[in-house]
């Protein structure tokens with residue numbers, strides 16, 4: 001498989017593969033920054049974890065996913081993307097919807113919250129329809145599987161967000177039903193909306209980031225159906241209060257995910273002539289966290305341990321998988337969706353490498369400590385959260401200032417070394 005053009009410098013709807021995602025990434029970074037600022041303030045202002053989590057998941061991750069689905073569908077399918085005006089209207093509505101959900105829940109306004117849920121759900125339905133149309137008119141069927149992942153992800157969040165709205169509006173008033181539906185909401189959104197999108201994108205994005213040829217993707221064909229089918233079995237089991245059925249559903253999801261895991265192993269086995277970038281380290285760690293979360297989920301749904309399931313989905317799923325995948329994708333996509341001026345792009349990609357390995361290690365160690373602290377008597381949760389948060393702040397800071405960092409002399413020197421032609425290659429080439 002050849003290398004994939006992530007973006008072009010023109011912002012013309014008639015140009016295939018144009019950087020549709022830039023507006024989404026700007027807006028999503030604002031939400032992610034707000035999420036990080038809200039973490040230390042949680043203890044000062046005494047609000048629950050729900051707020052930082054939803055600023056990150058409903059605000060940042062959801063907008064980045066919408067932008068990513070549109071951009072990758074247009075790029076991989078060689079289709080004409082939607083106009084920028086239409087994309088901006090959707091993005092504006094997504095912002096209004098997310099603000100109403102977050103504000104409505106914080107200030108106990110059911111009307112605002114309900115309006116927010118309706119707006120978010122309708123806009124994501126609209127985006128899913130556009131994504132469907134891009135793939136059905138696509139002249140390149142080679143990556144059609146990514147379109148299958150994206151459409152199924154869209155269905156997952158429409159169900160997941162609706163259940164979230166019902167939970168928030170008090171539709172489930174007995175404790176058991178509330179907990180079952182909370183598990184359903186978290187799982188459909190984290191494993192469905194984000195999980196299916198990340199897997200569908202990583203099929204081509206991970207080899208591109210690693211500068212290696214992708215293995216054949218046909219082997220992945222059953223993966224989206226096993227993952228989504230598993231989520232539907234899980235949902236039926238969870239809403240009927242049948243733990244064994246919910247667990248079988250997650251095991252089916254795991255079978256689909258395992259096919260992707262073998263594919264990732266094949267990618268990692270290809271010898272790259274370049275160093276492994278921070279983006280790939282974060283993405284692979286995110287995939288590992290999703291695997292841990294799913295395996296834990298299979299056991300915890302069978303035993304109906306809702307509290308432990310929530311801890312795994314929040315720490316492993318939301319922070320380890322979703323937020324980490326976002327940080328990893330940004331480390332590559334933000335420099336790659338700017339104008340393709342080779343020297344500038346090389347330096348900006350290398351700017352993202354500053355402290356990158358330490359950042360990946362600290363983020364993941366911090367989350368392991370937070371998880372151990374939550375599930376055992378060892379009191380290391382706070383230390384873990386501080387460590388992971390510091391690493392995330394460093395990644396977010398770079399996501400804002402990498403164009404300036406790229407101009408530093410030290411970064412230029414490092415960039416020359418990073419992209420120096422390997423002994424058997426004619427010249428250094430940044431990813432396109």
Ligand code: HEM
Pocket residue numbers: 049050053054057058061062101116117120161162164165167168182185186189190193194310313314318
């Ligand atoms: C339409 C928007 C959404 C609404 C109205 C909503 C509402 C809720 C509610 C009411 C809870 C239960 C809180 C509790 O029992 O304390 C919850 C929990 C959760 N939601 Fe959402 N949610 C939305 C979107 C999302 C999205 C898009 C994601 C992930 C991509 C997500 C992930 C989670 C997670 C991981 C939890 C468990 C954390 C916790 O209990 O605070 N939600 N949500």
